[in-house]
Amino acid sequence: MTDEVVIFACQHIKCARNTAQFQRSSAICDSFDTYILSRRKVCEEVAAESEKTISVGNGPVQRLLYPVFIIAYVFALRRSNKVRYVHTTHSPQTLAAGAFLQLLGFVWIADIWDDPQLGVSLDRSESIMRRIAKTYNRVVFSFAKRRLGEADLIVFALAPELLSEYGVAPDAANVWTTTNGVDPKIVPRSSSQADTEPLRLVYIGPVTLERGIETLLEALQSLPSDCPLLSVELIGNVDSKTSSVIDRWDREAENRRHKVITTGYVEHERAMERLSNADIGLCLLSIEVRNYNYAYPIKVFEYLAAGIPTICTRTNGTEQILTDGESGILVESGSTEAVMKAIDTLARNEEVRRRITSNARKEAGAYTWGEINDELLRRIRSVTE
Template structure:
């Protein structure tokens, strides 16, 4: 029996998003589903079984995207006339509910705990954050309980949504097994560390630059987009910027090459409520590349790192402590190499997409 037509749609993510395209959509296509992905952005060099469609939307600011781009994405997705719709942005909740009322099976993929994330949004005046967070949570709960299912990215977010919708599952954003590479020899690398992902104040870029200034022989491989142009200009004006290799947004192959040349992977996000219970993909990708991790000393992250002996936890607000942790690893290569091996083994045994995708398959089969 042919499996049904499936349409994933997003207004905020690029079509080659690692979770949406490389993991969920490709896995479903390999399982035999007829998969479409609608994005507001054009697709480049995405040749595979997933049919990528873009809306040709104009480049807009955040408010314009929420008001207009979302509707364009919805209309394009609706025109595909799929049996199952799977959307990835909270700004699309109203359209997910519309599709459900039209008799479609609809899945909300909650990548983040958005009400807690709102509390750290720099562009929302601080005096309004609590009110907006509470109002959004009520609205998100209202829509979510009326959809067919909810997919979330961490067990912590699942604990919240399972109270609202019994059809909630966690599908963690762990690395793809087919991207596992042979780790580069420690001795073949230079004194370089890396940070990959979104670059913002709450993700610790200021503290990371201050740390770099304390270690004169160290270089930083930095990949990702800045949250805004003002921050980008500010960071690039810092004294330590001349020891940064900045790549901007990179594809999967270039990302893997960054891991190969780096001795340590940094994931020192600041302690916001959303970060403290998250499972950042960058941490697990560092582990899969066989490099030790230096991460924020949040209880959940400490449990992962200490139980797998794959890195060091540190106060992310303290550049001196971060610099000391980096220097200790660079000065003790045997210990650092052992941490890298342990992290890679943990990925092979438990933190990988091969395990997580089975949860997604089971959910789709039930729908």
């Protein structure tokens, strides 16, 4: 045996520094000799920090055999290294591999920041190949789900209520419930001139109907005629269905005093720069999407750190981050009237915006990635030493 190593098995790692996938992998690579196993691309910055990074590919065969590859690689690596532990993320395939390896004597840490059900929920509108892949995921996840409670450590960065659906008590000794976070150093503070028009509303993320875009457009159309002028910037990829809705609104809306701009995909660093002159942040997730009801949206932490008053859907996750009326405004999912009133209130009342800005910046201090990562590493060492 030579060095002690860690296996970090995931689906992919994007170069977006405030995401859980980037922060987890980077913190672990900084602390341990880490081998990253991934199906898709791994951010070059993280790959450079690892001992070795292997991306197996995203074709049908690679998807099918990915759990087998993880298991085989761990056994091959054990011939020359002591495997300290196996760290798997939230996908059904990596969880199943971790559960199987634990049965064979390896320490397993299950790190869940998105609902594993994302990879198993069937949709008849999807292609046959996609449905076959999800059916396979359902099979492997059924095994992982039965074994999840036996993991040496469960890192759960979703609203704790969801854990009970997996037969795990949130207060179990092997569970650490946490949130996502933010690195304040890479989020510029908003320096918007609040007394100028148009006021600038910003949304960052995939531009889809499930992210509340249609509700937003209807709210803009419903605003009183004397509402201050607004410019709404949607920063992210726009799917075809949502693009059609935006185009139709632009052509047909009776109240088009307010401008809606779509930018398409923007690199994370540039997206953060767009926050520097924003007045209001938007996060209007539909709770009909199960994961959105329990997630801690990264964009909300970024808005807090930037000091931007945020209008956000009330969910099990966001209620634990924002204090309604103090560090943001919570609205009911899909409520055009609630979104309209929240926008109108913030647009008209500079004093309310200033108060929420001050509170938001203080609130962000409770969710720094530095503190979250330190606690993560402490807990990892407690179960692996």
